[in-house]
Amino acid sequence: MSSVSLPAADRTVTHLVLGEPAKLDVRATPPTSRAVYAASHVVADPLRASAENASDQIDWEATLRLRRDLWSLGLGVAESMDTAQRGMGLDWSAAKELAVRTVADAKSVGGRVVVGVGTDQLESERPSLAEIRDAYIEQIDAIESSGGDVVMMASRHLARAAEGPDDYRTVYDAVLSAARRPVILHWLGTVFDPALDGYWGAEDPSVAMDTVVEIIAAHGDNVRGIKVSLLDQSLEIALRLRMPAGVRVFTGDDYNYVDLIAGDGTHSSDALLGAFAAIGPFASAAFARLDADDLHGFKTVLGPTESLSRLIFASPTQYYKVGVAWLAYLTGKQNHFRMIGGFETGRSLLHLADLVRAADAIGLFPDPDLTADRASAYFAVHGVN
Template identity: 65%
Template structure:
């Protein structure tokens, strides 16, 4: 049975029949033409998941299996970042445990991994600049001590504490000066987190870019690259054009990644994307084509996935993690659809139904009969059938 009743965001309900899965030639080894990381989500323990934060809400075995699925596709894993609900259900205590477990799994198979660090051990209303600096350093030492390379995530507390660009420079100078492994910076726009408005001391993104370039210029030997999550492809192209040689631009643009990764013949973006946690098989197959010099084939595989990604990351964008977990559940990557902190309530049933249609349009579901059974069961339990 593949025909199912699906709600839509416009309030209607219609019957939909799932189609055939896409035929993709994936790869098990990392791509050579681009660096590619998928930002992975966490699987909740369905019995313990609730509004309280803490590591006891996580199903560790299921969460780590998700990482191995991504590594099996030749993708790196970006751990303990916003896709894992960092700061939105996942606190520092849980993030640290997640990072340590994932690092051990990655090292055992020589897989690629980077780990997000932030200042989320501080109270949300902290506005002490020195405390922000020390919080970053604590997390840096913790993750590097476990053998990890870090992504220096944007800090909500730094936004509160900083009086201008010089305060950002002083904090980043301190952290990058103590880093012993290459660091990836992270520019997360307010579309993902409204609390980060005015990051780098400027509301004008091009003025903010000057601060970013100043920091990278001071520490080019320590900065591996910068992940840009602004959903502004033109600004990303301008920034990558101005980066020093050897510093990577990791696109976090879940709307326009195909063109940005393909590049313009002179510059290209590498990838560190939450979208790749959803479309990992497509990313693997597309990068396989790109490695072979087949840009047209790369675009043919990856470009059609952007419509689904845009829906997953639709406003309010911070709830995109719901779509990541929902589609993982429907495709058999986890056994339930429940999230830490009850975060699954951030999207409507109509939005979930629209995601099923969009995912099916590209053949996302490996076993349509299995997926139809899960979709029908979930919506029937909510009075839709």
């Protein structure tokens, strides 16, 4: 039996015997019942990862292996988004290179991919609306020219510069009109990024929704859908009811994704989730059930993962990437636990220990011996004996 020594809040050490891995019927073909994307993280070069400039800190081959693993499970990849530390270690130059590499790799294996675009190449803290518009268009053109489809991420620059809903309409109207392929919009809440407070020109999300719906209705042919990352189940359901025909709502709710994806029999959400990067095999097996109209089986497979996901995304939520990378290390998907920009220091040893317990409870670890060796060694070098 594989045992790991874990720190506890009372400063004692507990010993956890890891259980058997879950038996999951995964498949390599994409789901047919929903559009599904996992937002994947980037793997750092452990010899270069530090708090210095992060542009040369990526291990490209290890990063692409993560994407190939998701494609092998039938899941699409959402690239260069916040899970990849976009704006938190990954700048536009590195994000563009990552996107171009991933789009090319996807073509070689038939994988699905969408790419986040933003305005993070701007140097001014408070650029004009025209500069923000042009920055979005520049990034969209770069990704579309490489053959990729885009997710138009919320802009910190626009959140600072906009004086009300009309400014958002002005920028989004121009950018969506310039896009050559249908775009997925992104509504990212302040729980993920406090700098986006008041996005769409209103503090109250239910008021902001009016602006969102107006923009989408005006550009229905150029909007594939919207990813909603507000961790507010009722608001996402309300937004679904207001979408024009053919426009999808992609849930980014890493707390309540099971019921939102399952739907109410009439409306349901598609998926674009950071959580699926950590629980890929469970997602693959669950959507195989859903494709077979086995809603109970879908919930039975995916339901137990929500407790782990809620822990990964616990406040301060922007550090959820640490949990995704930690679990990738413990499941053997990467060979170290370092992150670009030294981001792994955003979570405590106690939190990492809790993730081991929660992941083991659902049978996430395919090789318990490997997990026990890696976790025990990591905690030991930090004084947990």
